[in-house]
Amino acid sequence: MSYPEIPETVSAWVQGPYAHQIGKPLTLDARGSYSTRGDLVTYEWDLDGDGQYEIESTGPMLAHTWESEYVGDIHLRVTVPQGFTDTASTDAVFTNDGDGISDERDPHGTAQHRSKHQPRPQHGTDSHPHAVGSICTDR
Numbered sequence: 001m002s003y004p005e006i007p008e009t010v011s012a013w014v015q016g017p018y019a020h021q022i023g024k025p026l027t028l029d030a031r032g033s034y035s036t037r038g039d040l041v042t043y044e045w046d047l048d049g050d051g052q053y054e055i056e057s058t059g060p061m062l063a064h065t066w067e068s069e070y071v072g073d074i075h076l077r078v079t080v081p082q083g084f085t086d087t088a089s090t091d092a093v094f095t096n097d098g099d100g101i102s103d104e105r106d107p108h109g110t111a112q113h114r115s116k117h118q119p120r121p122q123h124g125t126d127s128h129p130h131a132v133g134s135i136c137t138d139r
Contacts, residue, residue: 016090
């Protein structure tokens with residue numbers, strides 16, 4: 001008795017959404033991607049949402065640093081040896097302060113605001129300038 005061949009299933013998965021600070025490295029994670037019949041041979045990354053996959057890797061983790069604000073999607077395309085592919089995407093917001101609000105809409109993420117910011121003496125472990133225990137002087 002012969003059985004029909006089971007078609008290969010390829011599934012791309014990327015962790016997210018991401019909100020992160022410009023200039024600090026972020027490791028993107030696609031370890032949830034898989035193929036039912038073999039190894040994934042490439043992971044391609046579109047890091048600026050333009051439809052072009054700028055970076056290709058052979059592993060599911062990618063460290064990258066954004067040097068300017070970006071609000072949009074990160075896209076992943078995975079490929080198996082037989083050439084089958086799948087794609088996934090996640091939302092991303094990279095800003096000056098990494099709070100997930102675009103710098104255009106968030107005056108707290110700008111250099112002008114940071115220069116006016118006067119932190120209170122720290123009590124405990126608050127170290128973020130906008131954490132509890134700090135004061136904003138431009139309101």
